[in-house]
Amino acid sequence: MRKIHIILIAFWLSSYLAYAQQEPVDLQMVEKIKEEGLQRSQVMKTAFYLTDVIGPRLSGSDGLKRANEWTRQQLTEWKLEKAAIEPWGQFGKGWDIEKSYVAMTVPYYQPLIASPKAWTPSTNGIVKGKIILVKAEKEEDLAQYKGKLKDKMVLVQTAANIKTTFEADAKRYTDEELAKMVAATPIASSSSSMSPERIAEYRARRALREKISQFLQEEGAAVVISNGRGMHGTYFTSNGASYAPDAKPVLPEMEMAAEHYARVQRLLEAQIEVEIETEIKTRFNTDLTGYNVVAEIPGTDKKLKNELVMVGAHLDSWHAATGATDNAAGSAVMMEAMRILKAVGVKPRRTIRIALWGSEEQGLHGSRNYVKNHFADPETMSLLPDHAKLSAYYNVDNGTGKIRGVYLQGNEALRPVFEAWLAPFKDMGASSVTIRNTGGTDHLAFDAVGLPGFQFIQDEIDYSTRTHHTNMDTYERLQEEDLKQAAVIVASFVYHTAMRDQKLTRKELPVAKAAGTN
Amino acid sequence: MRKIHIILIAFWLSSYLAYAQQEPVDLQMVEKIKEEGLQRSQVMKTAFYLTDVIGPRLSGSDGLKRANEWTRQQLTEWKLEKAAIEPWGQFGKGWDIEKSYVAMTVPYYQPLIASPKAWTPSTNGIVKGKIILVKAEKEEDLAQYKGKLKDKMVLVQTAANIKTTFEADAKRYTDEELAKMVAATPIASSSSSMSPERIAEYRARRALREKISQFLQEEGAAVVISNGRGMHGTYFTSNGASYAPDAKPVLPEMEMAAEHYARVQRLLEAQIEVEIETEIKTRFNTDLTGYNVVAEIPGTDKKLKNELVMVGAHLDSWHAATGATDNAAGSAVMMEAMRILKAVGVKPRRTIRIALWGSEEQGLHGSRNYVKNHFADPETMSLLPDHAKLSAYYNVDNGTGKIRGVYLQGNEALRPVFEAWLAPFKDMGASSVTIRNTGGTDHLAFDAVGLPGFQFIQDEIDYSTRTHHTNMDTYERLQEEDLKQAAVIVASFVYHTAMRDQKLTRKELPVAKAAGTN
Incomplete structure (x- = not known):
C-alpha cells in the first residue's frame, strides 16, 4: 500500500510540475x-x-x-x-487582359482554351493564318526558320506529356505522414532540393527558351503559342515577360490547355496544315x-x-x-x-x-x-x-x-x-x-x-x-x-x-x- | 502403387474428355x-x-x-x-460550329470556357450586354420575367454542385469486381435502374426545362447560357435542339464549364451586375x-x-x-x-x-x-x-x-x-x-x-x-x-x-x- 501511495504522489507531482511549466x-x-x-x-x-x-x-x-x-x-x-x-x-508595370480569343480554323473549327502569358502585349487586331511549328533543341536549330516567320503564328515544340493518373487529385495528410514530420530533425536551410545537374539542366533550358524568344521577336512573328502544363482543361499559367518598366519588348504569347496545344502540335508534326485565328488585347498600367x-x-x-x-x-x-x-x-x-x-x-x-x-x-x-x-x-x-x-x-x-x-x-x-x-x-x-x-x-x-x-x-x-x-x-x-x-x-x-x-x-x-x- | 496408377489414369481421362468437349x-x-x-x-x-x-x-x-x-x-x-x-x-440536319466565343466583360474581363449546344443556331453577330439570371423551380416562377428578356442574355439557374473529390478519376476493375460479375445471375432485361419516383422526377425536370426554353424563345432572349456538368475545365456536352428537319426554332445556347457558369451565377445571385459578350456561328447542312x-x-x-x-x-x-x-x-x-x-x-x-x-x-x-x-x-x-x-x-x-x-x-x-x-x-x-x-x-x-x-x-x-x-x-x-x-x-x-x-x-x-x- 505504501509503495502505491508513493508512486501516486510521484505521478501527481510530475504532472503538476509539467503543468506548472506549461505555456x-x-x-x-x-x-x-x-x-x-x-x-x-x-x-x-x-x-x-x-x-x-x-x-x-x-x-x-x-x-x-x-x-x-x-x-x-x-x-x-x-x-x-x-x-x-x-x-x-x-x-513595375501593371497588366490586364481586355480580350482573349483563340481558335483553330483549319482543318476544322475548334475554340482553344488558353490565356495570354502575363505581361505580354496585344496582337495587331485579329490575326489569322497558318501556324508554324518551331522545333529547337539547341540554338543552331533556329537557323532553318530564318526569314520564314514574319507575321506568322508560331507554336514552340515542347514535350506534351499527358498521362492518365490513377491517383486522386486531392489528398489530406495521413497520421503517419504527420508523425514523420513531428519526429523530423532540422534540415540545413541552405540545402537545395535540386541537384547541381538538375540546376544546370534547368538553366540551360531557360537560356534556350530565351534564345528562342529573342529569335522569334527578331524574325517578327505575330503570336507565340506555348504549352500550359496540366490536364483536362486545367493549365498552369506564368509570366511571359518582365514587368520592369524598361523590359525588353516581347511577342504576344498564349499559354494553352495541354490537350489543345498538343493537338495542334501533333497535326503540325504530321505535316497537316493548321490555321489559327486569335485576338489578344492587353493593357499596361502606368502606376x-x-x-x-x-x-x-x-x-x-x-x-x-x-x-x-x-x-x-x-x-x-x-x-x-x-x-x-x-x-x-x-x-x-x-x-x-x-x-x-x-x-x-x-x-x-x-x-x-x-x-x-x-x-x-x-x-x-x-x-x-x-x-x-x-x-x-x-x-x-x-x-x-x-x-x-x-x-x-x-x-x-x-x-x-x-x-x-x-x-x-x-x-x-x-x-x-x-x-x-x-x-x-x-x-x-x-x-x-x-x-x-x-x-x-x-x-x-x-x-x-x-x-x-x-x-x-x-x-x-x-x-x-x-x-x-x-x-x-x-x-x-x-x-x-x-x-x-x-x-x-x-x-x-x-x-x-x-x-x-x-x-x-x-x-x-x-x-x-x-x-x-x- | 496400383491405386496411384488408377488415379492418374482417371485424371488423364477426365482432362482428355474436358479437352475433347472444349471449343x-x-x-x-x-x-x-x-x-x-x-x-x-x-x-x-x-x-x-x-x-x-x-x-x-x-x-x-x-x-x-x-x-x-x-x-x-x-x-x-x-x-x-x-x-x-x-x-x-x-x-436529319447536320450541324457544324464556325465560331464560338464567350467572355465576361463586367465586373472584369474573363474568357469563359463553353461550347454551343448541338443543333442550336447562331447569335445575331456579336452580342454584348447584361446577363439576367432566370430562376424557375416551377412554371409559374417564369411570370416575373415576362417582358424583361427581349434581346437579353439569360443564365438559367441550376444547382452547380462542384465538390472536390478525394478519389481517382481513373480506375480499373479489381479481381473482386470481376469475380462478382462472373458469378452474377441474369438480370431481367426489362428492369430499369431508376425507381418510378426518380423517373417521375426526371420527367418533371425535363418538362420544366422545356417550358423554360419555350418561354425564353417567346420572350425573344438573345442567348441562353447553361451549366455543363463536370469540373476543372472538363464539361459534359449535349444537344440543345432537335436535329429533325422540321424542328421548332430554339435560341442560341451555350453549355459552360461549371466553374465559369457558377461564377456568373454566384455574382448574379449576389445582385452584382455581369456583362457578357459572345459570338456563336453555327451552320446547318442540307444533306x-x-x-x-x-x-x-x-x-x-x-x-x-x-x-x-x-x-x-x-x-x-x-x-x-x-x-x-x-x-x-x-x-x-x-x-x-x-x-x-x-x-x-x-x-x-x-x-x-x-x-x-x-x-x-x-x-x-x-x-x-x-x-x-x-x-x-x-x-x-x-x-x-x-x-x-x-x-x-x-x-x-x-x-x-x-x-x-x-x-x-x-x-x-x-x-x-x-x-x-x-x-x-x-x-x-x-x-x-x-x-x-x-x-x-x-x-x-x-x-x-x-x-x-x-x-x-x-x-x-x-x-x-x-x-x-x-x-x-x-x-x-x-x-x-x-x-x-x-x-x-x-x-x-x-x-x-x-x-x-x-x-x-x-x-x-x-x-x-x-x-x-x-
Whole structure:
C-alpha cells in the first residue's frame, strides 16, 4: 500500500510540475474564438468577394487594386484601426487582359482554351493564318526558320506529356505522414532540393527558351503559342515577360490547355496544315508602385502595446483564374482571424496587425519590402527600432486545406509553446509541431532578418494538381470547413502571442549578406 | 502403387474428355494475331486520324462526313472489299460550329470556357450586354420575367454542385469486381435502374426545362447560357435542339464549364451586375441522310461464305472534343482488328464485315436502321433472309480500357465458347465471362431482333468522370496498350467465330412489339 501511495504522489507531482511549466492557454477565450469562427463565420463571404467579385489579382493589375480597396474598406468596417493601402516601393508595370480569343480554323473549327502569358502585349487586331511549328533543341536549330516567320503564328515544340493518373487529385495528410514530420530533425536551410545537374539542366533550358524568344521577336512573328502544363482543361499559367518598366519588348504569347496545344502540335508534326485565328488585347498600367494593405487591433497594455504580433497572406494571384487557393484562401483566413478577434472583444496586450501582401508571386516583393521598410535590411542586417518589437509573424499560403500543425522553422525553443497552443485544437485535426522549415512565401521575409515568421502545416487537398497557379483556381476549390478551422486556430495563436508575458524566443540573428549578393 | 496408377489414369481421362468437349482454339493463329497486333499495331495512328485530323464527328456534321470518307478509304487501302458509305435512311440536319466565343466583360474581363449546344443556331453577330439570371423551380416562377428578356442574355439557374473529390478519376476493375460479375445471375432485361419516383422526377425536370426554353424563345432572349456538368475545365456536352428537319426554332445556347457558369451565377445571385459578350456561328447542312461505313473480308468456305460475322463501333461523337474514347477508340480497335486479320492472311470460312455506325449518340440510329435494312424489323419481327446468316456481332464502345472479358448478354449457352476463346488472353487480363447484359450501344440493335450481339467488359479508366461526352475526350485520353490488347482479342474472337463449324447459338427469338410502341 505504501509503495502505491508513493508512486501516486510521484505521478501527481510530475504532472503538476509539467503543468506548472506549461505555456498558459486561455481556454475560455479559445471557446469564444471557436464559437465565433465556427458558428458565425464570414470566411466564405470574404473569399467570394476576393475571388468572384474582384477577380484575378495579378501584381499591379486593376484586380489587385480593387482587392486593396475592398480589403481596406472591409477591415475598416470590422472596426480595425489604421487600415491603409501602404506603398512598399516600385513594383513595375501593371497588366490586364481586355480580350482573349483563340481558335483553330483549319482543318476544322475548334475554340482553344488558353490565356495570354502575363505581361505580354496585344496582337495587331485579329490575326489569322497558318501556324508554324518551331522545333529547337539547341540554338543552331533556329537557323532553318530564318526569314520564314514574319507575321506568322508560331507554336514552340515542347514535350506534351499527358498521362492518365490513377491517383486522386486531392489528398489530406495521413497520421503517419504527420508523425514523420513531428519526429523530423532540422534540415540545413541552405540545402537545395535540386541537384547541381538538375540546376544546370534547368538553366540551360531557360537560356534556350530565351534564345528562342529573342529569335522569334527578331524574325517578327505575330503570336507565340506555348504549352500550359496540366490536364483536362486545367493549365498552369506564368509570366511571359518582365514587368520592369524598361523590359525588353516581347511577342504576344498564349499559354494553352495541354490537350489543345498538343493537338495542334501533333497535326503540325504530321505535316497537316493548321490555321489559327486569335485576338489578344492587353493593357499596361502606368502606376508602377507596389502596395500592401495593413490594419490593426491596437494593444492595450501600457508596456506592451508598442510591441507587435502580425498575421499576413498575399493578396496577389496569377491571372487566368481568381486565385482562390493561392491565395484568397490565406487572405480570407487572416481577415477572418482579425474579424473573430474583434467580434469576441479581445483587449490584446500587444498590437495585432494584419498585412495583405502585394507581389508575392513575383518574389515576395510586398513582404520583403515591408520588412525592409519597418524592421531590417537583410543585406546589411542594419536593424530598425521596430525589429525589437515584433513577437511573431504568422502566414497562411498553402491553399485551402485545414491546419494540421505548425512548422517551427528551425526554432526548437518554441516547440512547447506551440504544442500548448495547439492542444485545444487536437479534436479539429491540428496537433503536429515540426522542426521543419517551409518555404516559398512571405514568412521567409521575416525569417531572413531573424524575426520569428511561421507557416502552418496545411492539408494539401488539390493544391499541386489542380489549383496552384492554374486557370481553375476558382471559388469552388475552397473547402469551407477547412477555412473556418484555419481562421479559428490562427486567431487563437495570435491572441496568445499578443497576451504572453514575453515575446517569442528568437533564433540567432543572421549575419549580414556579403555586399553585392542576394 | 496400383491405386496411384488408377488415379492418374482417371485424371488423364477426365482432362482428355474436358479437352475433347472444349471449343477449339487455333493457338497458332492467336499467336500470329498477337504478334501483328502488339508488334506492328496501327491502332494509335488510326485513332490520331479519327480524332486530331478529322475532329469532332457529330451526326450529320462535316466531321462525320470526313470520317466516313477517310475510313472507307483506309479500309480500302488495307485491301478490305466492298468498302462503302452506305446510307441507312434519313437522319436529319447536320450541324457544324464556325465560331464560338464567350467572355465576361463586367465586373472584369474573363474568357469563359463553353461550347454551343448541338443543333442550336447562331447569335445575331456579336452580342454584348447584361446577363439576367432566370430562376424557375416551377412554371409559374417564369411570370416575373415576362417582358424583361427581349434581346437579353439569360443564365438559367441550376444547382452547380462542384465538390472536390478525394478519389481517382481513373480506375480499373479489381479481381473482386470481376469475380462478382462472373458469378452474377441474369438480370431481367426489362428492369430499369431508376425507381418510378426518380423517373417521375426526371420527367418533371425535363418538362420544366422545356417550358423554360419555350418561354425564353417567346420572350425573344438573345442567348441562353447553361451549366455543363463536370469540373476543372472538363464539361459534359449535349444537344440543345432537335436535329429533325422540321424542328421548332430554339435560341442560341451555350453549355459552360461549371466553374465559369457558377461564377456568373454566384455574382448574379449576389445582385452584382455581369456583362457578357459572345459570338456563336453555327451552320446547318442540307444533306439529311444518315450513313454507315462498311467493308468486308470475304468468306472462303463454299458453304459458309454467305454467312457473316460482324464487328462494329460507332464513328459519330459529340461536338466539343474529338470523341476519342467515345468512340474513336472502338472504331480504331475494330478497324485495327480487321487490319490484323488481313495482315496475318486469314482465309475465313464466313465473311467478316466491319460496320462503323453513324448517329449512335442520338439513339443507335445507324445500327438500328442497318439491322432493319439487312436483318429484321424489331417492331414486326418480320425477318429478312440475312437474319439466318449472321453468326455474331461484336461491338466496342466503352472507352479506351482494355478488355477484361465479355458480357454474354443473357446467352448462357455461349459461356464455354467465350471462355475457351478468352483462355489465350488470360495473361493479358481478359478472362471473365458474365451472364450480364450491357446496354446503351449498338449491339442492342442486333439483340433486339434475336441476333447474337455482344460487347466486351472493358476497364472503365476515366470514361464516366472525364471523357464520355465531354470537351476533354481527346487523343491523350487514349491508352495505347489497352487499345492494342483490345484489337488483338477482338480479331481472335472474330476469327474463331468465322471458322467455327456452327454459327453461335442464339437466344429465343423476341416476340414482335405491339404496333405503335417503340
